[in-house]
Amino acid sequence: MSETSLSTSAAKRALITGASAGIGRELARIFAADGWSLVLVARRAELLAELAAELKAKHGTDATVIAADLGTRAGVDTVIRTVQERGLDLDALVNNAGYGLAGPFAELDAEKQLGMIDLNVTALTALTRAFLPGMIARRHGAVLNVASTAGMQPGPLMAVYYATKAYVVSFSEALTEEVRGTGVTVTALCPGYTETEFAARAAEHHRPRLFSGPMGKGDAREVALVGYRAMKKGTRLVIPGGMNKLAAWSVPFTPRGVLLKIVRRMNESA
Ligand SMILES: NC(=O)c1ccc[n+]([C@@H]2O[C@H](COP(=O)([O-])OP(=O)(O)OC[C@H]3O[C@@H](n4cnc5c(N)ncnc54)[C@H](OP(=O)(O)O)[C@@H]3O)[C@@H](O)[C@H]2O)c1
Secondary structure, rough: OOOOHHHHHHEEEEEEEEOOOOHHHHHHHHHHHOOOOOEEEOOOOOHHHHHHHHHHHHHHOEEEEEEEEOOHHHHHHHHHHHHHHHOOOOEEEEEEEOOOOOOOOOOOOHHHHHHHHHHHHHHHHHHHHHHHHHHHHHEEEEEEOOOOOHHHHOOOOOOOHHHHHHHHHHHHHHHHHOOOOOOOOEEEEEOOOEEOOOHHHHHOOOOOOHHHOOOOOOOHHHHHHHHHHHHOOOOOEOOOOOOHHHHHHHHOOOOOOHHHHHHHHHOEEE
C-alpha cells in the first residue's frame, strides 16, 4: 500500500483522546518522536500535563492539553470548540479513549454501561464528524480509531463493550470507502488484550479469564506502534499480534453458537 499524504507533510498535528494512560499515552510518545505537534485529551489533567512536559523535554513537542470528560456532550463540545477557537488544524485524529466493563449485562450498573456507549461510540463519532470535513477540504489527513478484536464478534459477559467495538469497526470501515480518493484515510486498530489500566476498570466486579492472558498479553507500546504505522500507510484495519489475527480470521468460519460459547468462556471469571 502506498504512503499517504501524511508522509509528505512537514508540520503535522494530531489530536489523541485517552492520552493520559495506556495505548493513548504510547501513541502520543510515538507521534511526538516522529515530529508531530499534539492535542492531548483525557480527564486527568495532571497526567496530561506531565506527558506534555516529558514530550517537550525529549522532542521539543508543542502539546496542547485539553482536560475533558468525553463521556459527556459538554466534554466533547469543549474539545471541538477549543481546537476550532485556537485554529489547530488537525492532520490526524486518534479516537482512542474508551473503557470496558465485564460481567452479566443484567447485573452491571446501567449508567456505567450507557456511559461506555457515550464514550466508545458517541464521542468517537462526534469528534470524527467535527474534524473529518476539514481534513477532506484540505485533502489531507488521517483518522485512527482504536477498536478491538472484541469488535469482531459478540461478547457474552462483556456484551455492551463488544458491541461498542463492533460499531467502531463497522463505522471505520464504512468511512474508508467514503473518503477514498479524498487524500484522507481511516484506520481501525484492533488490539487484543493489552496490559494497561483497562483491566482494572473493566474488572471491577468480575475478572474475565481473558485478562489472565491465555491469548497472550499485548504491550501498549508495540500495539501503539502497529497502529501508528498502519495509520501512516492508510491501512483500513490492523490487528496486532499473530494469535489475535488468527482468532479474528477464524470468526467467520466458526458456527455462531460455538463462537458465543467460546467467547463466553474467555469472559467468565477464572
Ligand atoms: N487494554 C486492552 O486490553 C484493550 C484491548 C483492545 C482495545 N482496547 C482499547 O484501547 C483504547 C485505550 O485503552 P487502554 O487499554 O489504553 O486503557 P487505559 O489504560 O484505561 O486508558 C484509557 C484512556 O482513556 C481515557 N478515558 C477514559 N474515560 C474517559 C472519559 N470519560 N473522557 C476522556 N477520556 C477518558 C483515560 O484517561 P482519563 O482516565 O484520564 O480520562 C485513559 O487515558 C480503548 O478504546 C480500549 O477499548 C484496549
